[in-house]
Amino acid sequence: MLDAVIVGAGFAGMYMLHRLRGLGLTARVFEAGTGVGGTWYWNRYPGARCDVESMDYSYSFSEELQQEWRWTERYSAQPEILRYANHVADRFDLRRDIQFGTRVTAAIWDERAGTWTVGTDRGDSVPARFCIMATGCLSDAQVPAFPGRDSFAGRSFHTGRWPHEPVDFTGRRVAVIGTGSSAIQSIPLIARQAAHVFVFQRTPNYSMPAHNAPLDPEYERSVKGRYAEFRRQARESRVGFVTERSGDSAMTVPDEAREREYETRWNRGGLGFSAAYTDLLTSREANDTAARFFREKIRAIVRDPAVADLLCPKDYPLGTKRLCVDTDYYATFNRDSVTLIDVRKDPIEAITPTGVRVAGVEYAVDDIVFATGFDAMTGALLDIDIRGRADRRLAVEWTGGPRTYLGLAIAGFPNLFAITGPGSPSVLSNMIVSIEQHVDWIADCMAYLRAHRLATIEATSAAQEAWVQHVNEVGHTTLYPLAPSWYMGANIPGKPRVFMPYIGGVGLYRQKCDEVAAKGYEGFALGA
Numbered sequence: 092m093l094d095a096v097i098v099g100a101g102f103a104g105m106y107m108l109h110r111l112r113g114l115g116l117t118a119r120v121f122e123a124g125t126g127v128g129g130t131w132y133w134n135r136y137p138g139a140r141c142d143v144e145s146m147d148y149s150y151s152f153s154e155e156l157q158q159e160w161r162w163t164e165r166y167s168a169q170p171e172i173l174r175y176a177n178h179v180a181d182r183f184d185l186r187r188d189i190q191f192g193t194r195v196t197a198a199i200w201d202e203r204a205g206t207w208t209v210g211t212d213r214g215d216s217v218p219a220r221f222c223i224m225a226t227g228c229l230s231d232a233q234v235p236a237f238p239g240r241d242s243f244a245g246r247s248f249h250t251g252r253w254p255h256e257p258v259d260f261t262g263r264r265v266a267v268i269g270t271g272s273s274a275i276q277s278i279p280l281i282a283r284q285a286a287h288v289f290v291f292q293r294t295p296n297y298s299m300p301a302h303n304a305p306l307d308p309e310y311e312r313s314v315k316g317r318y319a320e321f322r323r324q325a326r327e328s329r330v331g332f333v334t335e336r337s338g339d340s341a342m343t344v345p346d347e348a349r350e351r352e353y354e355t356r357w358n359r360g361g362l363g364f365s366a367a368y369t370d371l372l373t374s375r376e377a378n379d380t381a382a383r384f385f386r387e388k389i390r391a392i393v394r395d396p397a398v399a400d401l402l403c404p405k406d407y408p409l410g411t412k413r414l415c416v417d418t419d420y421y422a423t424f425n426r427d428s429v430t431l432i433d434v435r436k437d438p439i440e441a442i443t444p445t446g447v448r449v450a451g452v453e454y455a456v457d458d459i460v461f462a463t464g465f466d467a468m469t470g471a472l473l474d475i476d477i478r479g480r481a482d483r484r485l486a487v488e489w490t491g492g493p494r495t496y497l498g499l500a501i502a503g504f505p506n507l508f509a510i511t512g513p514g515s516p517s518v519l520s521n522m523i524v525s526i527e528q529h530v531d532w533i534a535d536c537m538a539y540l541r542a543h544r545l546a547t548i549e550a551t552s553a554a555q556e557a558w559v560q561h562v563n564e565v566g567h568t569t570l571y572p573l574a575p576s577w578y579m580g581a582n583i584p585g586k587p588r589v590f591m592p593y594i595g596g597v598g599l600y601r602q603k604c605d606e607v608a609a610k611g612y613e614g615f616a617l618g619a
């Protein structure tokens with residue numbers, strides 16, 4: 092019998108396998124795709140790129156790996172990250188325990204045997220002592236149920252399920268539906284090829300310039316010379332990478348100083364903007380100063396005032412939907428060949444065989460790109476029929492929204508772990524840092540159980556309820572719940588509106604998890 096089944100071979104599943112092997116435990120990974128890399132295997136759309144800097148967005152568990160691998164750009168593009176994932180799989184000989192092209196459909200706890208039975212779409216039925224969900228927070232691609240969605244006769248793509256061959260848009264009329272991060276990255280590149288791009292926008296996003304560039308060799312040398320310390324700081328930081336964080340309130344500094352600070356951060360580019368002042372994510376008034384700055388930037392870049400106005404976010408605070416990072420996004424709307432269509436006022440009526448219809452107007456296109464995102468954080472878990480003690484179904488347990496202990500474990504589901512599950516910092520962080528933390532915690536926990544001859548570990552309901560309450564409380568001290576975001580489940584009709592990630596900060600959260608372990612797994616019931 093296997094010690095563990097791991098579901099998913101993205102960065103989480105790969106490292107989990109490596110750690111378990113290091114403990115001498117047996118594991119099999121099931122992966123729906125035909126290769127490793129998860130997000131970076133599926134999201135091959137033009138412009139797909141990391142918005143955390145390359146020297147930060149990489150594994151830290153092997154000094155040799157982090158020294159030998161060379162990133163070429165400040166922000167890595169998808170093909171390079173996928174090469175990196177493949178390099179890791181080869182270097183640590185991971186593939187022999189990964190079954191590709193296999194989707195896990197069920198995980199059922201067998202009370203008598205004290206094991207999980209994991210079923211797949213290929214007919215596998217595999218017993219294992221532990222089941223570890225490395226299924227990804229942003230892996231369950233969604234297309235809204237537009238009337239006529241399947242009637243379109245041209246080519247259609249989802250950014251999160253992009254073909255493996257390059258897609259040529261030369262001379263074509265293309266609809267891009269959605270204006271989240273994937274759209275913001277891909278629209279400038281699609282517009283360079285296409286005859287015309289129609290962008291269907293429901294909610295405008297705040298996007299920072301990336302100022303991407305080849306990686307400065309001097310910077311690379313300096314980080315590699317102190318990588319251990321660089322990683323330590325990242326682990327103890329709020330978001331999993333170190334960014335210059337001011338201790339001031341935006342409301343206590345003079346206006347000119349504040350504008351200068353915003354300008355400096357805009358010119359630096361990337362995600363560090365929200366760290367400009369301590370209260371940007373807690374005070375609406377403070378946030379308004381930053382949001383105003385953004386709107387002025389958009390109006391300065393986009394020549395047509397009506398288009399600029401439509402691109403300006405106005406009804407939710409900056410940073411409460413994931414800040415985007417772009418190259419030439421706003422300037423792309425200065426092209427005559429790009430048209431922005433507001434589908435907030437008049438939602439998409441229908442997809443027709445030849446295009447997209449809004450307010451009685453049909454936009455005829457050859458191709459549709461759905462940049463419509465994911466059923467975030469819970470979608471991939473709930474796609475699996477997961478049943479714990481007494482046949483309790485996860486889908487039923489989570490009817491009112493996800494409930495976990497530490498985002499790692501679920502009461503009633505012994506020996507089941509979720510890597511970067513809801514209730515952990517996950518999507519609010521540099522995710523590789525959060526992944527490594529969870530994997531290490533789970534591996535250490537399994538080693539502890541073995542050393543103490545314990546067979547099961549299970550979150551108690553009391554600890555879970557206290558954690559859920561804490562996650563909620565902390566979330567509601569911020570402005571985050573004000574935005575109808577995928578953090579809140581708002582992009583999926585009928586999904587409960589719960590702020591799913593834990594905003595307490597990566598460093599504090601790690602301490603909390605370590606304390607739980609140090610106290611003999613406080614809040615868990617351990618069984619012989």
Ligand SMILES: Cc1cc2nc3c(=O)[nH]c(=O)nc-3n(C[C@H](O)[C@H](O)[C@H](O)COP(=O)(O)OP(=O)(O)OC[C@H]3O[C@@H](n4cnc5c(N)ncnc54)[C@H](O)[C@@H]3O)c2cc1C
Nearest residue numbers: 099101102103123129130141142143194195226227521522
């Ligand atoms: C376009 C995009 C850009 C991103 N940019 C950043 C960024 O800049 N910085 C950052 O920190 N994070 C970013 N992320 C988040 C990214 O998902 C994580 O950084 C990281 O790659 C997640 O790794 P993972 O292994 O947890 O999940 P994933 O990479 O999503 O891997 C999960 C794997 O599980 C498989 N799987 C799921 N369900 C099943 C099943 N039932 N059976 C079998 N296999 C299954 C999937 O096929 C997938 O391969 C981005 C995400 C997207 C979509």
